[in-house]
Amino acid sequence: MKAKTYSISDLSKEFAITTRTIRFYEQQGLLAPSRQGQTRIYSEKDRVRLMLTLRGKRLGFSLAETRELFDMYDSTREGDEKQLEYMLNILARKRADMEQQLKDIENLQRELASAEERCLSALSEVRKREKAQRAAS
Amino acid sequence: MKAKTYSISDLSKEFAITTRTIRFYEQQGLLAPSRQGQTRIYSEKDRVRLMLTLRGKRLGFSLAETRELFDMYDSTREGDEKQLEYMLNILARKRADMEQQLKDIENLQRELASAEERCLSALSEVRKREKAQRAAS
DNA sequence: TATAAAGTTTACGTTTACGTAAAGGTGAAA
DNA sequence: TTTCACCTTTACGTAAACGTAAACTTTATA
Numbered sequence: 017m018k019a020k021t022y023s024i025s026d027l028s029k030e031f032a033i034t035t036r037t038i039r040f041y042e043q044q045g046l047l048a049p050s051r052q053g054q055t056r057i058y059s060e061k062d063r064v065r066l067m068l069t070l071r072g073k074r075l076g077f078s079l080a081e082t083r084e085l086f087d088m089y090d091s092t093r094e095g096d097e098k099q100l101e102y103m104l105n106i107l108a109r110k111r112a113d114m115e116q117q118l119k120d121i122e123n124l125q126r127e128l129a130s131a132e133e134r135c136l137s138a139l140s141e142v143r144k145r146e147k148a149q150r151a152a153s
Numbered sequence: 154m155k156a157k158t159y160s161i162s163d164l165s166k167e168f169a170i171t172t173r174t175i176r177f178y179e180q181q182g183l184l185a186p187s188r189q190g191q192t193r194i195y196s197e198k199d200r201v202r203l204m205l206t207l208r209g210k211r212l213g214f215s216l217a218e219t220r221e222l223f224d225m226y227d228s229t230r231e232g233d234e235k236q237l238e239y240m241l242n243i244l245a246r247k248r249a250d251m252e253q254q255l256k257d258i259e260n261l262q263r264e265l266a267s268a269e270e271r272c273l274s275a276l277s278e279v280r281k282r283e284k285a286q287r288a289a290s
Numbered sequence: 291t292a293t294a295a296a297g298t299t300t301a302c303g304t305t306t307a308c309g310t311a312a313a314g315g316t317g318a319a320a
Numbered sequence: 321t322t323t324c325a326c327c328t329t330t331a332c333g334t335a336a337a338c339g340t341a342a343a344c345t346t347t348a349t350a
Protein backbone atom coordinates (compact mmCIF):
# COMPACT_ATOMS: atom_id res chain seq x y z
CA MET A 17 0.00 0.00 0.00
CA LYS A 18 2.98 2.33 -0.33
CA ALA A 19 1.43 4.79 -2.77
CA LYS A 20 4.01 6.15 -5.16
CA THR A 21 4.66 9.86 -4.85
CA TYR A 22 6.62 12.44 -6.80
CA SER A 23 8.45 15.64 -6.05
CA ILE A 24 7.88 18.73 -8.12
CA SER A 25 11.19 18.28 -9.88
CA ASP A 26 10.43 14.64 -10.62
CA LEU A 27 7.39 15.75 -12.56
CA SER A 28 9.11 18.72 -14.15
CA LYS A 29 11.79 16.39 -15.47
CA GLU A 30 9.40 13.70 -16.62
CA PHE A 31 7.28 16.13 -18.62
CA ALA A 32 9.99 18.61 -19.55
CA ILE A 33 8.24 21.60 -18.03
CA THR A 34 9.35 24.07 -15.36
CA THR A 35 8.37 23.89 -11.73
CA ARG A 36 6.84 27.30 -12.22
CA THR A 37 4.41 25.77 -14.67
CA ILE A 38 3.45 23.03 -12.24
CA ARG A 39 2.83 25.51 -9.43
CA PHE A 40 0.86 27.66 -11.80
CA TYR A 41 -1.38 24.73 -12.71
CA GLU A 42 -2.01 24.17 -9.04
CA GLN A 43 -2.92 27.81 -8.62
CA GLN A 44 -5.41 27.39 -11.45
CA GLY A 45 -7.02 24.47 -9.65
CA LEU A 46 -5.73 21.71 -11.91
CA LEU A 47 -3.58 19.99 -9.32
CA ALA A 48 -3.97 19.55 -5.57
CA PRO A 49 -0.82 17.97 -4.18
CA SER A 50 -0.62 17.21 -0.51
CA ARG A 51 2.07 18.74 1.65
CA GLN A 52 4.84 17.53 3.84
CA GLY A 53 5.54 20.64 5.82
CA GLN A 54 5.89 23.22 3.07
CA THR A 55 6.94 20.82 0.38
CA ARG A 56 4.49 19.59 -2.21
CA ILE A 57 3.97 15.84 -2.57
CA TYR A 58 2.37 14.66 -5.80
CA SER A 59 0.34 11.46 -5.98
CA GLU A 60 -0.23 9.30 -9.00
CA LYS A 61 -3.56 11.03 -9.47
CA ASP A 62 -1.79 14.38 -9.60
CA ARG A 63 0.61 12.97 -12.14
CA VAL A 64 -2.23 11.75 -14.34
CA ARG A 65 -3.94 15.10 -14.10
CA LEU A 66 -0.76 16.79 -15.18
CA MET A 67 -0.53 14.46 -18.16
CA LEU A 68 -4.12 15.18 -19.09
CA THR A 69 -3.56 18.90 -18.71
CA LEU A 70 -0.61 18.78 -21.07
CA ARG A 71 -2.49 16.69 -23.57
CA GLY A 72 -5.32 19.18 -23.34
CA LYS A 73 -2.87 21.92 -24.17
CA ARG A 74 -1.65 20.05 -27.22
CA LEU A 75 -5.26 19.84 -28.33
CA GLY A 76 -5.89 23.53 -27.83
CA PHE A 77 -7.78 23.39 -24.53
CA SER A 78 -7.35 26.34 -22.23
CA LEU A 79 -6.41 25.58 -18.66
CA ALA A 80 -9.85 26.81 -17.60
CA GLU A 81 -11.54 24.35 -19.93
CA THR A 82 -9.46 21.46 -18.68
CA ARG A 83 -10.20 22.46 -15.14
CA GLU A 84 -13.89 22.52 -15.88
CA LEU A 85 -13.68 19.00 -17.25
CA PHE A 86 -11.85 17.83 -14.16
CA ASP A 87 -14.38 19.46 -11.88
CA MET A 88 -17.28 17.95 -13.74
CA TYR A 89 -15.68 14.56 -13.79
CA ASP A 90 -15.38 14.74 -10.02
CA SER A 91 -18.86 16.10 -9.41
CA THR A 92 -20.38 13.45 -11.64
CA ARG A 93 -20.14 11.10 -8.68
CA GLU A 94 -22.62 13.23 -6.81
CA GLY A 95 -25.15 12.57 -9.51
CA ASP A 96 -26.88 15.92 -9.68
CA GLU A 97 -29.27 15.81 -12.64
CA LYS A 98 -28.57 19.35 -13.85
CA GLN A 99 -24.85 18.72 -13.57
CA LEU A 100 -25.10 15.52 -15.55
CA GLU A 101 -27.06 17.14 -18.34
CA TYR A 102 -24.66 20.04 -18.41
CA MET A 103 -21.73 17.66 -18.65
CA LEU A 104 -23.37 15.74 -21.47
CA ASN A 105 -23.67 18.98 -23.36
CA ILE A 106 -20.03 19.80 -22.89
CA LEU A 107 -19.03 16.30 -23.86
CA ALA A 108 -21.04 16.56 -27.06
CA ARG A 109 -19.35 19.86 -27.90
CA LYS A 110 -15.91 18.47 -27.23
CA ARG A 111 -16.60 15.47 -29.38
CA ALA A 112 -17.65 17.74 -32.22
CA ASP A 113 -14.48 19.74 -31.76
CA MET A 114 -12.44 16.59 -31.95
CA GLU A 115 -14.21 15.53 -35.14
CA GLN A 116 -13.28 18.85 -36.67
CA GLN A 117 -9.71 18.50 -35.52
CA LEU A 118 -9.50 15.04 -36.99
CA LYS A 119 -10.55 16.43 -40.35
CA ASP A 120 -8.14 19.34 -40.01
CA ILE A 121 -5.30 17.00 -39.28
CA GLU A 122 -6.09 14.63 -42.10
CA ASN A 123 -6.18 17.50 -44.53
CA LEU A 124 -3.00 19.03 -43.23
CA GLN A 125 -1.25 15.68 -43.36
CA ARG A 126 -2.14 15.33 -47.00
CA GLU A 127 -0.87 18.80 -47.69
CA LEU A 128 2.33 18.26 -45.78
CA ALA A 129 2.94 15.07 -47.72
CA SER A 130 2.46 16.80 -51.05
CA ALA A 131 4.60 19.74 -49.97
CA GLU A 132 7.29 17.28 -49.04
CA GLU A 133 7.07 15.65 -52.43
CA ARG A 134 7.38 18.93 -54.27
CA CYS A 135 10.24 19.88 -52.02
CA LEU A 136 12.11 16.66 -52.66
CA SER A 137 11.73 16.85 -56.39
CA ALA A 138 12.78 20.49 -56.40
CA LEU A 139 15.80 19.47 -54.36
CA SER A 140 16.83 16.71 -56.73
CA GLU A 141 16.40 19.15 -59.60
CA VAL A 142 18.80 21.56 -57.94
CA ARG A 143 21.31 18.81 -57.26
CA LYS A 144 21.17 17.50 -60.79
CA ARG A 145 21.88 20.96 -62.07
CA GLU A 146 24.77 21.37 -59.63
CA LYS A 147 26.26 18.13 -60.79
CA ALA A 148 25.99 19.15 -64.41
CA GLN A 149 27.70 22.42 -63.55
CA ARG A 150 30.58 20.65 -61.82
CA ALA A 151 30.99 18.32 -64.78
CA ALA A 152 31.18 21.28 -67.16
CA SER A 153 33.93 23.08 -65.27
CA MET B 154 -11.09 36.53 -66.19
CA LYS B 155 -13.04 38.52 -63.62
CA ALA B 156 -11.19 37.36 -60.54
CA LYS B 157 -13.52 37.14 -57.57
CA THR B 158 -12.72 39.54 -54.76
CA TYR B 159 -13.94 40.08 -51.22
CA SER B 160 -14.32 42.97 -48.84
CA ILE B 161 -13.06 42.75 -45.29
CA SER B 162 -16.59 42.36 -43.98
CA ASP B 163 -17.32 39.61 -46.50
CA LEU B 164 -14.52 37.59 -45.02
CA SER B 165 -15.32 38.50 -41.44
CA LYS B 166 -18.85 37.24 -41.96
CA GLU B 167 -17.86 34.10 -43.79
CA PHE B 168 -15.43 33.02 -41.10
CA ALA B 169 -17.19 34.56 -38.11
CA ILE B 170 -14.23 36.66 -37.03
CA THR B 171 -13.86 40.39 -36.53
CA THR B 172 -12.35 42.77 -39.03
CA ARG B 173 -9.81 43.60 -36.36
CA THR B 174 -8.59 40.03 -36.52
CA ILE B 175 -8.23 40.16 -40.29
CA ARG B 176 -6.25 43.38 -40.18
CA PHE B 177 -4.14 41.95 -37.43
CA TYR B 178 -3.31 38.93 -39.56
CA GLU B 179 -2.23 41.25 -42.35
CA GLN B 180 0.00 43.12 -39.94
CA GLN B 181 1.58 39.80 -39.00
CA GLY B 182 2.33 39.12 -42.64
CA LEU B 183 -0.26 36.41 -43.18
CA LEU B 184 -2.37 38.29 -45.68
CA ALA B 185 -1.47 40.82 -48.36
CA PRO B 186 -4.64 42.26 -49.86
CA SER B 187 -4.43 44.79 -52.64
CA ARG B 188 -5.95 48.22 -52.27
CA GLN B 189 -8.52 50.30 -54.02
CA GLY B 190 -7.66 53.69 -52.66
CA GLN B 191 -7.52 53.02 -48.96
CA THR B 192 -9.86 50.08 -48.99
CA ARG B 193 -8.55 46.55 -48.84
CA ILE B 194 -9.49 44.13 -51.60
CA TYR B 195 -9.07 40.46 -50.87
CA SER B 196 -8.36 37.92 -53.61
CA GLU B 197 -9.21 34.25 -53.56
CA LYS B 198 -5.63 33.57 -52.54
CA ASP B 199 -6.07 35.83 -49.52
CA ARG B 200 -9.22 34.00 -48.65
CA VAL B 201 -7.49 30.64 -48.80
CA ARG B 202 -4.67 31.92 -46.64
CA LEU B 203 -7.17 33.11 -44.11
CA MET B 204 -8.78 29.69 -44.08
CA LEU B 205 -5.41 28.05 -43.60
CA THR B 206 -4.52 30.47 -40.84
CA LEU B 207 -7.70 29.64 -38.98
CA ARG B 208 -7.20 25.95 -39.43
CA GLY B 209 -3.67 26.37 -38.16
CA LYS B 210 -5.07 28.04 -35.08
CA ARG B 211 -7.44 25.16 -34.47
CA LEU B 212 -4.42 22.87 -34.61
CA GLY B 213 -2.42 24.93 -32.17
CA PHE B 214 -0.15 26.75 -34.60
CA SER B 215 0.97 30.21 -33.63
CA LEU B 216 0.51 32.93 -36.21
CA ALA B 217 4.29 33.13 -36.51
CA GLU B 218 4.50 29.43 -37.33
CA THR B 219 1.80 29.66 -39.94
CA ARG B 220 3.49 32.65 -41.44
CA GLU B 221 6.75 30.77 -41.61
CA LEU B 222 5.04 27.97 -43.49
CA PHE B 223 3.52 30.42 -45.93
CA ASP B 224 6.85 32.11 -46.50
CA MET B 225 8.58 28.83 -47.08
CA TYR B 226 5.90 27.62 -49.39
CA ASP B 227 6.40 30.75 -51.47
CA SER B 228 10.17 30.65 -51.43
CA THR B 229 10.20 27.00 -52.45
CA ARG B 230 9.70 28.19 -56.00
CA GLU B 231 13.07 29.85 -55.92
CA GLY B 232 14.65 26.47 -55.26
CA ASP B 233 17.42 27.43 -52.89
CA GLU B 234 19.00 24.20 -51.66
CA LYS B 235 19.41 25.33 -48.03
CA GLN B 236 15.84 26.59 -47.99
CA LEU B 237 14.52 23.33 -49.34
CA GLU B 238 16.36 21.28 -46.78
CA TYR B 239 15.20 23.61 -44.02
CA MET B 240 11.64 23.25 -45.20
CA LEU B 241 11.91 19.49 -45.31
CA ASN B 242 12.99 19.57 -41.68
CA ILE B 243 10.07 21.69 -40.67
CA LEU B 244 7.69 19.49 -42.62
CA ALA B 245 9.03 16.41 -40.85
CA ARG B 246 8.52 18.07 -37.49
CA LYS B 247 5.01 19.13 -38.32
CA ARG B 248 4.14 15.66 -39.49
CA ALA B 249 5.40 14.23 -36.22
CA ASP B 250 3.32 16.79 -34.34
CA MET B 251 0.27 15.76 -36.31
CA GLU B 252 0.90 12.10 -35.54
CA GLN B 253 0.99 12.95 -31.85
CA GLN B 254 -2.19 14.96 -32.15
CA LEU B 255 -3.91 12.12 -33.93
CA LYS B 256 -3.08 9.83 -31.03
CA ASP B 257 -4.15 12.46 -28.51
CA ILE B 258 -7.46 12.87 -30.25
CA GLU B 259 -8.13 9.18 -30.54
CA ASN B 260 -7.46 8.72 -26.85
CA LEU B 261 -9.56 11.67 -25.87
CA GLN B 262 -12.41 10.49 -28.07
CA ARG B 263 -12.39 7.14 -26.31
CA GLU B 264 -12.42 8.85 -22.95
CA LEU B 265 -15.19 11.23 -23.92
CA ALA B 266 -17.26 8.32 -25.13
CA SER B 267 -16.82 6.44 -21.88
CA ALA B 268 -17.50 9.57 -19.83
CA GLU B 269 -20.69 10.00 -21.81
CA GLU B 270 -21.70 6.44 -21.07
CA ARG B 271 -21.12 6.83 -17.36
CA CYS B 272 -22.96 10.12 -17.43
CA LEU B 273 -25.95 8.66 -19.19
CA SER B 274 -26.22 5.70 -16.87
CA ALA B 275 -25.86 7.97 -13.84
CA LEU B 276 -28.61 10.12 -15.28
CA SER B 277 -30.99 7.23 -15.81
CA GLU B 278 -30.23 6.11 -12.25
CA VAL B 279 -31.21 9.51 -10.93
CA ARG B 280 -34.39 9.54 -12.97
CA LYS B 281 -35.37 6.07 -11.88
CA ARG B 282 -34.99 7.13 -8.27
CA GLU B 283 -37.01 10.28 -8.88
CA LYS B 284 -39.77 8.25 -10.42
CA ALA B 285 -39.81 5.87 -7.45
CA GLN B 286 -40.00 8.84 -5.12
CA ARG B 287 -42.94 10.33 -6.98
CA ALA B 288 -44.74 6.99 -6.89
CA ALA B 289 -44.26 6.72 -3.12
CA SER B 290 -45.70 10.14 -2.35
C1' DT C 291 29.50 23.89 10.25
C1' DA C 292 29.06 25.92 6.00
C1' DT C 293 27.60 25.44 1.61
C1' DA C 294 25.17 23.65 -1.97
C1' DA C 295 20.64 21.64 -3.79
C1' DA C 296 15.91 21.73 -3.81
C1' DG C 297 12.00 23.57 -2.01
C1' DT C 298 8.88 27.84 -0.89
C1' DT C 299 6.18 32.58 -1.52
C1' DT C 300 5.52 37.04 -3.59
C1' DA C 301 5.40 39.86 -7.29
C1' DC C 302 6.44 42.20 -11.38
C1' DG C 303 7.51 41.28 -16.52
C1' DT C 304 6.53 39.30 -21.17
C1' DT C 305 4.45 37.32 -25.36
C1' DT C 306 0.49 36.25 -28.17
C1' DA C 307 -3.72 37.44 -30.09
C1' DC C 308 -6.66 40.09 -30.36
C1' DG C 309 -10.61 43.85 -27.95
C1' DT C 310 -11.99 48.38 -27.74
C1' DA C 311 -12.29 53.06 -28.30
C1' DA C 312 -11.24 57.49 -30.76
C1' DA C 313 -11.17 60.17 -34.78
C1' DG C 314 -11.77 60.47 -39.27
C1' DG C 315 -12.53 59.47 -44.76
C1' DT C 316 -16.05 57.86 -48.64
C1' DG C 317 -19.92 56.80 -51.11
C1' DA C 318 -24.89 55.78 -51.57
C1' DA C 319 -29.61 56.52 -50.13
C1' DA C 320 -33.30 59.34 -48.04
C1' DT D 321 -27.33 67.54 -47.64
C1' DT D 322 -27.21 64.80 -43.93
C1' DT D 323 -27.23 60.42 -42.30
C1' DC D 324 -26.06 55.94 -42.61
C1' DA D 325 -23.02 52.00 -43.44
C1' DC D 326 -18.58 50.65 -44.18
C1' DC D 327 -13.99 51.61 -44.52
C1' DT D 328 -9.47 53.50 -42.51
C1' DT D 329 -5.36 54.39 -38.93
C1' DT D 330 -3.53 54.92 -34.32
C1' DA D 331 -3.18 53.51 -29.88
C1' DC D 332 -4.01 51.94 -25.38
C1' DG D 333 -6.13 47.75 -22.86
C1' DT D 334 -6.49 42.84 -21.67
C1' DA D 335 -6.59 37.71 -20.75
C1' DA D 336 -3.86 33.56 -20.76
C1' DA D 337 0.19 31.22 -19.67
C1' DC D 338 3.83 31.31 -18.02
C1' DG D 339 9.20 33.66 -17.24
C1' DT D 340 12.17 35.70 -14.12
C1' DA D 341 14.02 37.51 -10.05
C1' DA D 342 14.23 38.29 -5.10
C1' DA D 343 14.30 36.70 -0.61
C1' DC D 344 13.87 32.93 2.39
C1' DT D 345 13.59 27.87 4.52
C1' DT D 346 14.82 23.04 4.78
C1' DT D 347 17.63 19.10 3.92
C1' DA D 348 21.74 16.68 2.50
C1' DT D 349 26.61 16.42 2.25
C1' DA D 350 31.54 17.67 2.38
